Amino acid sequence: MIAQVFFSALLGIVFLYAWSEYRRSPAIAVLSLVTALAGLYFVWVPDDSTRLAEFVGIGRGVDLILYTWVGISLIVILNLHLKLRIQLEMITLLARSIALAGARAPRAQASGNSTPVPDQP
Amino acid sequence: MSEATPNLWVICAAYNEAAMIGQVVTELGRAGYQVVVVDDGSADSTGQVAAAAGAHLVSHPLNLGQGAALQTGIDYALARGAEFLVTFDADGQHRVTDVPRLIDALQRERADFALGSRFLGATHNVPRLRRWVLHAATAFTRLTTGLELTDSHNGLRAFTRQGAAAIHLRQNRMAHASEILAEIARSRRRYVEVPVAIDYTAYSLAKGQRLSDSVLILLDLFAQELTR
Numbered sequence: 290m291i292a293q294v295f296f297s298a299l300l301g302i303v304f305l306y307a308w309s310e311y312r313r314s315p316a317i318a319v320l321s322l323v324t325a326l327a328g329l330y331f332v333w334v335p336d337d338s339t340r341l342a343e344f345v346g347i348g349r350g351v352d353l354i355l356y357t358w359v360g361i362s363l364i365v366i367l368n369l370h371l372k373l374r375i376q377l378e379m380i381t382l383l384a385r386s387i388a389l390a391g392a393r394a395p396r397a398q399a400s401g402n403s404t405p406v407p408d409q410p
Numbered sequence: 411m412s413e414a415t416p417n418l419w420v421i422c423a424a425y426n427e428a429a430m431i432g433q434v435v436t437e438l439g440r441a442g443y444q445v446v447v448v449d450d451g452s453a454d455s456t457g458q459v460a461a462a463a464g465a466h467l468v469s470h471p472l473n474l475g476q477g478a479a480l481q482t483g484i485d486y487a488l489a490r491g492a493e494f495l496v497t498f499d500a501d502g503q504h505r506v507t508d509v510p511r512l513i514d515a516l517q518r519e520r521a522d523f524a525l526g527s528r529f530l531g532a533t534h535n536v537p538r539l540r541r542w543v544l545h546a547a548t549a550f551t552r553l554t555t556g557l558e559l560t561d562s563h564n565g566l567r568a569f570t571r572q573g574a575a576a577i578h579l580r581q582n583r584m585a586h587a588s589e590i591l592a593e594i595a596r597s598r599r600r601y602v603e604v605p606v607a608i609d610y611t612a613y614s615l616a617k618g619q620r621l622s623d624s625v626l627i628l629l630d631l632f633a634q635e636l637t638r
Binding site: 378 | 468474489633
């Protein structure tokens with residue numbers, strides 16, 4: 290019973306995390322939601338998890354739950370990777386703005402003029 | 411060609427290319443083209459060498475990757491009223507004489523994109539392993555974009571102004587070549603392939619992509635699909 294409550298709380302947090310991520314990464318959110326719901330079901334109906342585990346060749350229901358947990362962890366890692374990509378895109382835009390603002394045309398360089406090249410329409 | 415083709419800009423993305431960039435910029439300048447070198451956070455004197463050779467210089471404050479550098483160069487050239495834009499590798503493997511052929515193809519075919527192909531007869535010394543990898547990449551590109559191409563990872567390309575404006579690269583690193591093709595397919599604008607030569611040297615081969623990079627490219631493309 291203690292383990293069931295503990296895992297339910299953890300899966301509940303995953304559920305809330307997935308819910309909050311839906312707008313940013315729908316695919317990740319749906320995957321996490323489905324996995325968390327499946328995990329909750331198997332935590333409270335372990336006989337079904339054992340039957341499913343035997344069906345797919347894992348052996349014990351508790352192993353299936355652990356595998357589910359590993360799956361959730363991998364999905365969360367993937368989501369963190371995607372967030373890092375978004376951060377990198379923002380850094381790229383910032384770096385590009387800085388680079389374009391400091392661009393130098395050949396004549397300006399030859400004369401040692403440090404005035405940036407003005408934009409043209 | 412440069413008089414007949416006003417406002418043609420050649421874009422070179424350069425990272426630690428001090429050994430070659432001066433020669434590349436000088437040759438392009440002799441042909442009458444405006445050259446913008448995007449120094450992608452090089453640790454050597456790439457920027458100074460390019461500037462001394464007569465290029466417009468845009469310097470990234472940190473290394474972002476070739477895709478990011480090309481997009482910066484495209485933005486710079488478009489802001490200066492470029493009518494035609496050419497991407498040209500900084501390692502000296504492309505020939506300046508191929509540039510007017512790309513522009514001619516754009517004008518003759520009324521296309522917005524002219525893509526160089528080393529497999530249309532102009533290059534004969536492609537290393538075997540590289541040839542296999544490139545053919546696999548081309549097959550993948552045909553499958554995912556529907557573009558009928560023979561060379562999907564050639565750095566020598568020409569765009570019209572309208573074509574360049576349709577390119578918005580989000581892939582900073584190696585996957586940008588595939589992303590450019592995906593953007594071309596998405597734009598539904600006309601494209602044409604042009605035979606070009608690639609001069610493989612020990613220097614350009616050392617700078618080129620490795621087989622393992624193809625896995626990273628696929629992962630990058632997959633990750634982008636998830637955040638689209």
